[in-house]
Amino acid sequence: MGSLGWAAGLSVLSAAAYAAAAVAQERLAGHGHRGWSRWAVALLLTGAGVTLHVVALKFGTVAVVQALGTLTLLFALPIHVVRYRSRVTAAAWRDASLTVAGLVLILSLSVDSGDPALLTERFVRALSSITAAVVALCAAGAWRSGPRMRAVLLAGASGVAFGIASVLSKAVLASLTSGGAARVSATAAVLVMVFAAGGYLLGQLSYRGAGLAAPLATVSVVNPLVAALAGVAVLGEGVRFGTVGLVAAALAALVMTAGVIGLARRSAGPVDETVPAAT
Secondary structure, eight states, rough: OOOHHHHHHHHHHHHHHHHHHHHHHHHHHHTTTOOOOHHHHHHHHHHHHHHHHHHHHHSOOOHHHHHHHEEEEEEHHHHHOOOHHOOOHHHHHHHHHHHHHHHHHHHHHOOSSSOOOOOHHHHHHHHHHHHHHHHHHHHHHHTSSSSHHHHHHHHHHHHHHHHHHHHHHHHHHHHHHOOOOOSSSSHHHHEEEHHHHHHHHHHHHHHHTTTTHHHHHHHHHHHHHHHHHHHHHHHOOTTHHHHHHHHHHHHHHHHHHHHHHHOOOOOOTOOOSSSOOOO
């Protein structure tokens, strides 16, 4: 199996783990973030998703791995059917088709431009500072918002943190494979863990009082979008057919985004507005 096959297979498994983790996080939030066993399940599933995602980055570009990550919403469909004893509607199948169509187009346009650019320590610090500022602004805005907007802002911050963590992970892997451990940026390695942990905590808080739909849709859109843009701008990843390919990829991303948002709406139970705001 080629590199793309390994990247695709591992990314699909990662998406399945993330889907199960999202459900576990929502259940944990519904119990007021209490219960060691609930925390353990959510953390283990998230850890499995993260591990599979990082390994997938070894074989594929950030854009490909992140695009496949949107399959989390497809896995949420059967979870919704089992949990809420409902059927998959024609609208849900339509949204799933849009997601897959956009994903297939992005995969067909993506091209591995060779070894990713090696990031300098100074660049890593600058990128991380910008990321931290964006995450802080989203978190600050969430502090005074209602349940639904707070969920969107916190999930957006989580998506930004996870997206940049993915890009930095790819940079660390590139350093390992091209020049050995001595060339790996210690700062980048530490920041991967910081952003991943921060993304998890922000994501967990986003489910408090807002159900599964809004947070899962937001993070499923923001995460791959941020990572793909950063992959092109920072790591030198590209697409086929130049400008035409970029336009087609942008349109595919819009189609996939529409499908992702629709799937999230149809893969979540009712919102409990009685849950108090997280403090």
